[in-house]
Amino acid sequence: MIRIPISWLEWGARHNLWSRPHFLCREVSEAPLDEEMMPNLVYDEVRGGHRKWAHMLCPRCSEHIQLQTAAGSNWKITCDWLHRPTVQPSIWETEGCGAHFFVRKGRLIWCP
Template structure:
């Protein structure tokens, strides 16, 4: 996915394997994703946000 701040960077999230950090995704009835835990870019723009029911909630 692209970073929602508009910086244009591609975010790669790990959903499988033993390495951390690792995220999980759940889909609601309307196919909107919720990703846990929050996504925090420690490099580049430094964005920190939650993706809940397809909406970005900034931290």
């Protein structure tokens, strides 16, 4: 699948050519350091061609959230050609602020 470079998407959003979704997806080969993580990015950790973890900052409290995405785990992440992530099922930050939300095609959807 052909994907547009994230830098092009960010440029287009800065110049009002399109509306940037709340989250974009970036594939990485190892876990990002907390101080290097950017808000509004989901880091898809892929090793040897297999998804292992999804990393993101909580949209409410900015704590590092790690979701195991390896085969047989609860969470699944998919990214489309515009780098918009979808994470299934919902994400519930039980140890921190209690945020409970979905990420669907890059959109943040809060649970009531």
